[in-house]
Amino acid sequence: MKFEERVLRHEDQLNETDDDIVSYIRSHRQEIMKLSIQKIAADLFIAPNAVMRLSKKLEYSGFSELKFSVQNEGEPEGTGKTISGRILGQLPSNIVKTLDTIDVLTLKKAAAMMKKARCCIFAGVGDSTYFCEMLGKNLRCLDCSVQFYQQIHDMFYAVRHGSRDDLLIIISARGENDRLIEMAGEAKAMGMPVVSITHFYENRLAKACDVNLYFWGEDREVQGYNVTDRSGLMVLVRLLSEEFWQGYVEP
Incomplete structure (x- = not known):
């Protein structure tokens, strides 16, 4: 499922802060892999955890999967999980969360x-x-x-x-x-x-x-x-x- 489809699917669950983060990601799609939780939080004047919560709401394992997924929107669908999500799912959660937080x-x-x-x-x-x-x-x-x-x-x-x-x-x-x-x-x-x-x-x-x-x-x-x-x-x-x-x- 693509990013925009996930946003539409969970639209009723998203708050104003979530909407701001979604808009930010949309306007920075070309540089998505360079973004970090800290960068987004600083630019939007929000708590870093808000970015992680949005990733979970959209059914990603974390911000790393969100980034990889947006960059590779052409991945095969119907598998229930993105390819990057399946790879990241094999790693210990502390490693995945560290990759999420590194600026x-x-x-x-x-x-x-x-x-x-x-x-x-x-x-x-x-x-x-x-x-x-x-x-x-x-x-x-x-x-x-x-x-x-x-x-x-x-x-x-x-x-x-x-x-x-x-x-x-x-x-x-x-x-x-x-x-x-x-x-x-x-x-x-x-x-x-x-x-x-x-x-x-x-x-x-x-x-x-x-x-x-x-x-x-x-x-x-x-x-x-x-x-x-x-x-x-x-x-x-x-x-x-x-x-x-x-x-x-x-x-």
Whole structure:
């Protein structure tokens, strides 16, 4: 079923905000794959979740399927699901939702900041430290100067002895760690730009940083043990690394 047919079918369920989003998509069909939830929300002054809710109302698995479907309106009909929908349906929901939330322009901006920085300083606690190390190694392969430490007091030391030419990248699933928020504040006070990587919801760390990247990874515990799915964060780290590597030519 095509986009316009879905809109017509669910017309009675759509509110004014939904109508605004539909109109926006219609006027940006030629660049649909470049759109992100954050871009639409910012342009229409609405909550990002409104875009996700509309996708569900129109019986898409998420915004990613909506985009792929609109771009490929010539897909075979009568199967009940678009080809892209069937492919996305095989992926874990956190990966699909992460693809929905990633803003390509923000991703490119963060990668450009990493390339420009004299040194990239990574900060994270708990499980996030693994991803700090992973992203740091991906930058080092192109001789980028990187600092990463296991202890938070060492991270503070690196920031306090850095400069406005450096870049602080903070990875925090919840974005509510007081020490990391304090670190972001210190970095910004000395003119050092700060990039945050957090789960996609409003959090204090994102508000304290210059550029915000989001993945989808809701908290989950089993018998008090943290088993939160970090596959969305893994995807974001990889996409950011790929963007950083853009332009590199093998010797």
